[in-house]
Amino acid sequence: MMNTKKRWIVIFLLPxxxxxxxxxxxxxxxxxxxxxxxxxxxxxxxxxxxxxNYISLFGDPDFHKAFSNTIIWILIQCTLHVGMGTLLALILxxxxxxxxxxxxxxxxxxxxxxAAMGMIFLNIFNPSYGVLNSILKSVGLGHxxxxxxxxxxxxxxxxxxxxxxFAGYTTTLVLSSALSVDESLIEAAKxxxxxxxxxxxxxxxxxxxxMIGTTMVMAATYMLQxxxxxxxxxxxxxxxxxxxxxxxxxxxxxxxxxxxxxxxxGVVIVLMGIAVMAIINKxxxxxxxxx
Amino acid sequence: xxxxxxxxxxxxxxxxxxxxxxxxxxxxxxxxxxxxxxSFKSNSEILSSGVSLPKSFNFSGYIDALRISPIxxxxxxxxxxxxxxxxxxxxxxxxxxxxxxxxxxFGKKFLYFLLSLSMVIPMTALLHPVYIVVNSLQxxxxxxxxxxxxxxxxxPMSLLIMRSTFQGIPRALEEAAxxxxxxxxxxxxxxxxxxxxxxxxxxxxxxFLGSWNEFTFAxxxxxxxxxxxxxxxxxxxxxxxxxxxxxxxxxxxxAVIPSILVFAIFQEQVISSLTAGAVKE
Numbered sequence: 001m002m003n004t005k006k007r008w009i010v011i012f013l014l015p016x017x018x019x020x021x022x023x024x025x026x027x028x029x030x031x032x033x034x035x036x037x038x039x040x041x042x043x044x045x046x047x048x049x050x051x052x053n054y055i056s057l058f059g060d061p062d063f064h065k066a067f068s069n070t071i072i073w074i075l076i077q078c079t080l081h082v083g084m085g086t087l088l089a090l091i092l093x094x095x096x097x098x099x100x101x102x103x104x105x106x107x108x109x110x111x112x113x114x115a116a117m118g119m120i121f122l123n124i125f126n127p128s129y130g131v132l133n134s135i136l137k138s139v140g141l142g143h144x145x146x147x148x149x150x151x152x153x154x155x156x157x158x159x160x161x162x163x164x165x166f167a168g169y170t171t172t173l174v175l176s177s178a179l180s181v182d183e184s185l186i187e188a189a190k191x192x193x194x195x196x197x198x199x200x201x202x203x204x205x206x207x208x209x210x211m212i213g214t215t216m217v218m219a220a221t222y223m224l225q226x227x228x229x230x231x232x233x234x235x236x237x238x239x240x241x242x243x244x245x246x247x248x249x250x251x252x253x254x255x256x257x258x259x260x261x262x263x264x265x266g267v268v269i270v271l272m273g274i275a276v277m278a279i280i281n282k283x284x285x286x287x288x289x290x291x
Numbered sequence: 292x293x294x295x296x297x298x299x300x301x302x303x304x305x306x307x308x309x310x311x312x313x314x315x316x317x318x319x320x321x322x323x324x325x326x327x328x329x330s331f332k333s334n335s336e337i338l339s340s341g342v343s344l345p346k347s348f349n350f351s352g353y354i355d356a357l358r359i360s361p362i363x364x365x366x367x368x369x370x371x372x373x374x375x376x377x378x379x380x381x382x383x384x385x386x387x388x389x390x391x392x393x394x395x396x397f398g399k400k401f402l403y404f405l406l407s408l409s410m411v412i413p414m415t416a417l418l419h420p421v422y423i424v425v426n427s428l429q430x431x432x433x434x435x436x437x438x439x440x441x442x443x444x445x446x447p448m449s450l451l452i453m454r455s456t457f458q459g460i461p462r463a464l465e466e467a468a469x470x471x472x473x474x475x476x477x478x479x480x481x482x483x484x485x486x487x488x489x490x491x492x493x494x495x496x497x498x499f500l501g502s503w504n505e506f507t508f509a510x511x512x513x514x515x516x517x518x519x520x521x522x523x524x525x526x527x528x529x530x531x532x533x534x535x536x537x538x539x540x541x542x543x544x545x546a547v548i549p550s551i552l553v554f555a556i557f558q559e560q561v562i563s564s565l566t567a568g569a570v571k572e
Binding site for chain 2: 024025028118121135138166172254
């Protein structure tokens with residue numbers, strides 16, 4: 001009896017463990033190991049080169065650009081984007097009329113495919129028939145019209161806009177956390193004479209800290225992995241104006257077939273993921289038991 | 292306390308609040324509505340004015356989209372892949388989630404810790420090695436290859452949801468089943484799974500949306516029409532047929548509608564499961 005149960009435990013776990021090994025652990029090991037090799041088109045040319053991939057990566061101006069863009073995007077997403085989503089949640093949790101509708105509608109851009117979002121914005125910013133230039137022309141500001149995604153002055157903010165405005169995940173998560181806050185705490189603040197703004201700022205916001213921290217981690221890892229929206233809209237250009245680490249990795253992998261180098265970038269992304277999560281958890285005290 | 296007097300500052304604040312909410316709604320809806328609207332306009336209408344309403348509801352864009360790109364084939368691929376992934380993912384992860392929620396065995400904590408690493412690995416860092424694995428299994432450019440990868444990509448969230456779902460089911464239920472002589476497998480499939488419907492639905496919706504929308508791995512792991520999915524078909528319209536804007540907008544609409552439908556039907560599930568996942572993280 002006991003042995004058949006043990007056998008079934010193994011059988012129940014086996015597929016999941018196999019998937020984990022195959023798609024997560026083995027690739028993770030390959031990334032780390034091959035980052036120390038000169039590994040190009042064919043595996044037979046594999047030769048150990050120590051830290052040389054890392055040295056050339058850290059000296060590569062494209063890497064500096066991709067790294068700083070990635071960091072800037074992570075910072076924008078963790079502060080302004082999460083801030084925007086949180087602000088909306090703080091308005092909606094008082095159950096203003098239509099709050100459920102707003103929550104649903106605001107989620108839609110987050111649940112449709114990034115490929116579609118990318119295509120949509122590619123067309124919104126299109127120089128000849130895009131919405132942005134059409135509106136500018138119709139209000140007499142035609143001289144401001146430009147090729148937003150391909151102009152080096154506007155490409156970065158234009159690409160950022162493709163994901164920045166859509167904080168549906170943050171709003172949904174922070175909102176559900178705010179709705180589960182004990183109402184007596186809010187009542188107590190009101191009785192003590194706190195204005196609604198003060199209540200939100202000094203009572204509600206501290207109670208939401210952990211959830212906001214979690215959404216920051218989500219936002220940061222999202223930006224750290226961002227590939228499809230940039231690939232579809234600007235491809236990292238013009239020049240390297242809108243490139244980031246995943247795009248740089250893709251270029252080294254598919255463009256140059258320099259796998260050792262691509263995987264060195266992969267190692268940097270993995271390590272940044274750990275660092276970003278540790279920093280946010282520390283700053284936001286996500287793992288503290290008390291509020 | 293001056294709750295009854297509305298001073299101008301409060302009024303301004305309230306106005307700003309509504310303005311902000313409306314702006315968020317417009318930001319979320321406008322791009323989609325614009326695409327939807329444009330999919331019924333003719334090419335020349337689109338070029339002459341980007342923001343006008345269509346003169347008539349013209350479906351030629353949809354017909355063109357089907358004609359000039361293999362979008363139907365890609366749509367079928369997406370349905371098949373997302374469908375199989377959803378089923379397999381939910382089945383396998385509910386089995387694993389059940390074991391982690393209910394059974395004791397040597398190394399359980401360590402194994403769960405190891406598996407939850409999948410939550411923190413940025414997967415785009417692993418593009419090339421995942422290709423190596425898929426290719427060495429001879430699954431490059433096959434639907435099965437994408438199914439394998441997508442089932443794994445949706446593993447962390449499903450494991451989290453299914454484990455906490457099973458933890459929330461009273462033990463008395465399965466004890467009664469054991470007393471009645473049901474074995475481990477029968478107890479799981481006949482007693483536990485039906486009790487875990489909420490968690491199953493949540494995992495299923497997220498797995499479906501995740502694999503329906505996935506772009507990056509599909510780009511790297513496929514090359515031909517036989518395995519490529521709907522998100523990739525959209526790039527067709529920027530490269531080869533960049534002058535048929537109506538067809539492009541129609542194609543985007545076709546790609547987006549299933550996601551919106553699934554979300555509309557299961558939105559309470561999606562919202563509650565996202566929340567559950569974030570709290571447990």
